[in-house]
Amino acid sequence: MTTTLQPPPPSHPFLRLSLSPQGAMPRPIDGAWWPRSYDLLAELPLLLAGLPPDWGHIASVTVNGSKWSPTPGRMLVCNQVVRLRRTTKASAADTVVLLAPGQGRRDLVVVPPDTTEQAARPLMRAAADGEA
Template sequence: MATALQPLPAQPVARLRLAPPSTSPRPIDGAWWPRSRDLLVELPLLLGGLPAAWGQITGVTVNNAMWSAGPGRMLVANHVVRLRRSAGSYGRHTVCLLSPGHGRWDLLVVPPEVDAADAEPLMAAAAGEAR
């Protein structure tokens, strides 16, 4: 008797809201709401959800207090991403993404333990959406 093959579970998508493109610099370019504090799991999802116009992200700066320990670099979608960690309260709830020749983007990081009712307005505000 043959058994039916079960479909593979779908890869989760990043919970991400980005501000519309602008020629003016802004302090926050959107928001990211990861599902855990494991950067090795969450970062590939984030980078996979970014617009192609942002180019290849090669550097990411995160706050030590927000994320579990990890390496100084990792392979994401067949390219190396350098991870930098900052200490202190500055930038605790942000992630900085660098793409040579394309720019820098700072995203608000909504902690994973925040519930949806509280996360949604934070993400909308960071993306510049009127509520």
Template sequence: MTVPSRPASSVRLRLGEYSGASGSARPLDGAWWPRSYDLTAELPGLLAALPHRWGHITSVLVNGGMWSLSGDGMLIDDQWVHARGTDSARAGHTVCLLSPGQGRWDLLVVPPAATDAEAERLMDTATGGSGTDPAQS
């Protein structure tokens, strides 16, 4: 079964100005504010909202203690995406996205229960205050 994508315009995502630039000193490429910790429900919308230059994301690594995962991945828009959970402290509140031949991107995950003000502050911090909404690019 293919998981349908949420419209990119409804995804709360902000990318840093130099997101995905090789050699970037900034440890995060952006911030994502999902509506829940259900990866099956949230991941399709996130992937649909990412810039095309990031390529096809084939693997996702999340904090296994925070996200609900079923199986080792899911079919999104007719393409398999591997999903793994880790209990590593390094994973923390981030999601790691991998695209073979394109790169790796790390996004801060803003807690779904965050208020608008908290989410705005966290997203600004993650993007250095210069973030862009990919749906508006």
């Protein structure tokens, strides 16, 4: 009998994030995020840990209330409190809004978790290129 050893799964899943290049002009969309689920408590720490340091400390996150699982009003991420807000506005259906005091607002298109890789890649590229 032969036993095949399987490598352990990665302790931190790969962050699926595509950001727009920094420029002098503000953009309506700053990139795209492709979470693995609509569980904000599981997905948000990985997202915030992967953001560029010059985005500052994200103090508030707003998501579409109809898509994401229920969450408390705030959570602790990387030893800092992040306020969680929900909206049902149609204009925010597929975005997450990140606010950092003194740094401003960043909007990311959210690619639905069940999207295939073949369909997600062009969506993420278009959002990063400002075409979303």
